[in-house]
Amino acid sequence: MLDLYDDLAHSRIDRRTFTRKAAAFVAAGVGTEALLNALAPNYALAQQVKPDDPRIKTEYVTYKSPQGGGEIRGLLAQPSKGAGAGVEAKLPAVLVIHENRGLNPYIEDVARRLAVAGFVALAPDALTPLGGYPGNDDEGRAMQRKRDGEEMTQDFIAAARWLDKYPRSTGKVGVVGFCFGGGMANTLAVRIPDVIDAAVPYYGRQPDAEDVSKIESPIQIHNAGLDERILAGAAAYEAALEKAGVPFESYVYEGANHGFHNDTTPRYDAEDAKLAWERTIAFFNKHLKTA
Structure with missing residues (x-):
């Protein structure tokens, strides 16, 4: 059932096909719509760090993306404490790239976790x-399919360059992404090596082997053992990284x-998510906070 939901979430099937195929799994008296609602994200759960957490400050900002969507909005999160005497300490920066449905509450929470x-x-x-982002993932997925892929790539390239020059940034820039965002994290490592200092793709599409060089x-890769689609390209990617000396x-x-x-869907694995995030923070600490 989770595999079937994954096909729906990644637009490999439509809602009608999901309903038809899900009927084989549905217990008596349980409708497929009710099942779909149970599988869909519950963003009330996406609050590991609350927006008003005193340890951080958040704001929505816009930046220019002339080769992409023109002007892009995003959530900026950073520690609230400065260096004293009215001067804020410079910090390394991380670009957070969402899944295939826009900037939903889960991804905003990931940004706040990084600020903490x-x-x-x-x-x-x-x-x-x-x-x-329209407020729900179904509409968000449909909207994101309407955007040109290269223009979206340019939007994230512009975001990385904006972070690189942001006044509080040290110029050390990492990128972390999930699903579509994981593939985009790999893409940015290929496209703007002059900006990206560390990349962490979570179950993302791998770049072409000829581009890995x-x-x-440095790259830190997180994949799921049951994710056959992404794992199909994992070995070749790792071999290319090793060959290129990355x-x-x-x-x-x-x-x-x-x-x-x-952490807002039934696919969430609390133990693995915690371990993966600890590894992510340690990786960024190692590669972005050192001279």
Whole structure:
């Protein structure tokens, strides 16, 4: 059933096909719509760090993306405490890239978690040119499919460059992404090696093997053991990284589903998500906070 929901979440099937196929799994008296509602994200759960947490400050900002969507909106989160005497301490920065549905509450919470960990975090919304994240994932997925792929890539390239020059940034920039965002994290490592200093793709599409040699930053890869679609390209990616001499770490979480880090869906695996996030923060601390 989770595999079937994954197909729906990634637009490989439509809602009608999901309903038809799900009927084989549904117990008597339980409708497929009720089942779909149970599988859908519950964003009331996406509050590991509350927006008004005194340890951080958050605001929505816009930045220019002339080769992409023109002007993109995103959530900027950073530690609230400065260096004293009215001067804020410079900090490393991390770009947070959402899944295939826009800047939802889960991804905003990830940005706040990074701020608590001592980073300036920017989470852009690729749906900005279409009016922004609509408040639910079904509409968000449909909207994101309408955007041109290269233009969205340019939006995230512009975001990374904005973070690189942000006044409180040290110029050390990492990127973390999930699903679509994981693939985009790999893409940015290829496309802007002059900006990206560390990349952490979660169950993301791998870049073409011939492009891997362009990567200059260390990579930390997180994949789910049950995610056959992404795992199909994992070995070739790791072999290309090794051949190119790119430092990398790779983790596969056995028994976990694609999307296991997202704590708002039934695919969430609390133990694996906690371990993966601890590894992510340690990786960014190592590669972004050192000289």
